[in-house]
Amino acid sequence: MISSRTSEEDQALRAQTVGELWRRTRRRTVDLVTGLPPEDLVVQSMEDASPAKWHLAHTTWFFETFVLTPFFTRYESPDPRFAFLFNSYYVQAGPRFERAQRGLISRPTVAEVMAYREAVDEAIRTRLDYGGLSPEAIDQLELGCHHEMQHQELLLTDLLHAFSFNPLRPAYRAHESLPVLPFYDTNGWLHFEGGIVEIGHPKNGGFAFDNEGPRHEVLLQPYRLAGRPVTAREWLAFIEDGGYRTPTLWLSDGWATAKRLGWTAPGYWWKEDTRWWSMTLRGPQPVELDAPVTHVSFYEADAFARYAGKRLPTEAEWEVASARCPPKGANFLESGLLRPRSTHPDGPRLAQMWGDVWEWTASPYMAYPGFKPAKGAVGEYNGKFMCNQFVLKGGSCVTPEAQIRPTYRTFFYPHQRWQFMGLRLAEDDL
Structure with missing residues (x-):
């Protein structure tokens, strides 16, 4: 049987699917830092790691740079200076702040970074709600979701590395013992x-x-x-x-x-x-x-x-x-x-x-x-x-x-x- 679905319907369905993935992804990143004090979010324990605040901002910069800016001429960034602070290694996207010194970015504050996230999210939500994203923009939005998932993992491993240097040995989440299974000596x-x-x-x-x-x-x-x-x-x-x-x-x-x-x-x-x-x-x-x-x-x-x-x-x-x-x-x-x-x-x-x-x-x-x-x-x-x-x-x-x-x-x-x-x-x- 030949499907009667039009290409417009396919595009609308894809936009809806990717939009739901985007909403889940953005929400989970915020969930990962909910309950942590701002002091935990600004520590950089080595050059390979980044502060949690930087991850929160960089993933937002990605959507702003690769979804909003190229596809919407009327979009204006809440703060154009963030493009320099939160670019990672994209040379073609412009100059970048030194990676090893990300922990020195005390300003913007965590609250200001969260406001930046919300401003960019609102701009994307508006365009999703009114069908304003082209197929190319949807592709970039999906890429941004998978990029942010990578940073969710990095956020946690970077926090663990930072906590490992703290003499108080803090826990990211409450202590919880895993069930101990019977010893299994065989490795088939x-x-x-x-x-x-x-x-x-x-x-x-x-x-x-x-x-x-x-x-x-x-x-x-x-x-x-x-x-x-x-x-x-x-x-x-x-x-x-x-x-x-x-x-x-x-x-x-x-x-x-x-x-x-x-x-x-x-x-x-x-x-x-x-x-x-x-x-x-x-x-x-x-x-x-x-x-x-x-x-x-x-x-x-x-x-x-x-x-x-x-x-x-x-x-x-x-x-x-x-x-x-x-x-x-x-x-x-x-x-x-x-x-x-x-x-x-x-x-x-x-x-x-x-x-x-x-x-x-x-x-x-x-x-x-x-x-x-x-x-x-x-x-x-x-x-x-x-x-x-x-x-x-x-x-x-x-x-x-x-x-x-x-x-x-x-x-x-x-x-x-x-x-x-x-x-x-x-x-x-x-």
């Missing part, structure tokens, strides 16, 4: 045949960032993938067995970095008497031994894999395997747990591929064959970072569920570990 392995497979986001497959495509063929050799991520219990054995003191397990740059930064355990771990603790978004907690280890760098993940006699999976291996287990119901931001949970797999299956912790792959972050960045300033979003970083897959306990799909590629430098980063082991099966 699943076999994959390999062969010529397709990875990457297909055309007309819904929203994706430009770096997720084009879809293309790769050749995989037969391999096996661990049924679950590496746990804190296994990592503790690595520590006790001298993993941080054995240079032959480490890449040269990794060993130099570990020595220079004094790494002896994952990020946010410390030992009191005989017990290991970790700093979490729910404050100090005993290390949950059967939960996935988190806050480990690529260097550490690679060293552990060598210690275990295994390796890290490639990006393509991970993506192909993920087709066996949809992400529905995983431990994402929506669960409210805010930290990885333990699991008790029932039989040989892939557990916790989604949520809990981002999983390092052995694949450098590079362009797929035929990749072309988007035109204009938004083309700077991904392409110019394709150097010296590694791909992670699957999302974490603070990743919004709508942000994740099998082709999603996040990327970090090999020394970074303030995000919820973990690993899953792989091995050849020839």
Whole structure:
């Protein structure tokens, strides 16, 4: 049967769908900081992190710069100076304030940033309500939603990093103990045949960032993938067995970095008497031994894999395997747990591929064959970072569920570990 729906009706439906996503996304960002004092929102604990206030303003600047300004000639910014303060790295969008000094932006105040958000939101709401957004503007609005989801995750991980330096060790949310599941010592392995497979986001497959495509063929050799991520219990054995003191397990740059930064355990771990603790978004907690280890760098993940006699999976291996287990119901931001949970797999299956912790792959972050960045300033979003970083897959306990799909590629430098980063082991099966 041929549909009678007109292109105008399709556009109206798409505008409604994206508009609802935009409203949910903007509301959740505000929910994430509700109840926090202004003092928490202005701290910048390192160059890689940003104050929560900056995230609130930058995501607003994104909608103003890429939705309102280019498509509506009569739009006027509440404060044109914000374009300099809250641009991140978009060179084509104009000059920017120094990233490492974002914590010095005491003005505008948090209240003024929230008023800025509301002014921009009202301008977009008005145009949504009266059908004033073109298909191109709707595309940019959808991009802005997924951009803001990324910053929701960054907002939380940056707050955790800041709180970890506070001697009072404050909690972002009230302390809550997770249920302790029976110890599960087995790590089943699943076999994959390999062969010529397709990875990457297909055309007309819904929203994706430009770096997720084009879809293309790769050749995989037969391999096996661990049924679950590496746990804190296994990592503790690595520590006790001298993993941080054995240079032959480490890449040269990794060993130099570990020595220079004094790494002896994952990020946010410390030992009191005989017990290991970790700093979490729910404050100090005993290390949950059967939960996935988190806050480990690529260097550490690679060293552990060598210690275990295994390796890290490639990006393509991970993506192909993920087709066996949809992400529905995983431990994402929506669960409210805010930290990885333990699991008790029932039989040989892939557990916790989604949520809990981002999983390092052995694949450098590079362009797929035929990749072309988007035109204009938004083309700077991904392409110019394709150097010296590694791909992670699957999302974490603070990743919004709508942000994740099998082709999603996040990327970090090999020394970074303030995000919820973990690993899953792989091995050849020839």
